[in-house]
Amino acid sequence: MNHTEVRKHLAEGLNMERNSPTCVAVRSHLDECNECREYFASLERTIDCYKSYKVDVPSKAHDLLEKTLKDLQKSKK
């Protein structure tokens, strides 16, 4: 398996826990290839950064939703 194939599998969301021949081949390549390990780490860092970007519902949006629901339920009565 070459760099491009490995990177495509990694980026497509390969589940590294599986023991399929493809996963085994990818893991084996990663063990040998520093460049692809760096690539994988960089991919993980990028995704983790987006995951750590936390968003809460602003109170304004929550209050507006409460009002919208009240109006909706009132109009149905």
Next chain:
Amino acid sequence: MTTPKTHAFDEVTVIERAKAGDEKAFRDLVHRYEDTVYRFAFNVCRNEEMATDTLQNTFINVYNKLDSFDGRSKFSTWLYSIVTNNCLMKRRSIRTHDKELSLEDEKILHDAETSLLSARETSPMGSLLNEELKHIFDEAIKKLPVDHRIVFVMRDIEDMSAAEVSKILGISVAAVKSRLFRAREFLRKSLEPYVEGKL
């Protein structure tokens, strides 16, 4: 799907009660999924006002269409279809200034790393504040075509399976994987200079 706040919550029963007109049950359902819907809408739109409107519209749709939910799919899958449609409609109705790129052009992926460098040159990593980094993440993801952005948010932020994303968006699993590959590659290259050593 990200699991929302959960205690002892019998979702099937709550949905049935809400369908039968129990207002409290409907509100319980809203409160359970409010964070999920807002977060998803914000992650796709990267705009607080658009996310707020999408939140309202989504639950109005849920209220009006709940009778048509037959329980054959997960409620969350049904809900994500509605939020996604609302995000897309919102984007169409508002003229945005976001410049989405076509990721079909390989050169775009190769050039991605340089696309945000001017911001970095004027604001070195060491002095970047959280808010500045957030702005950089927002700007990078806003350059993705919205169909790629939605796949990235569903797979990598919401942790949905490729099969679930395929079902919600009505596209093949292969198309999900292809969009995810391109989206990840673009974001990785765009943000590499900023995320090195951050985690």
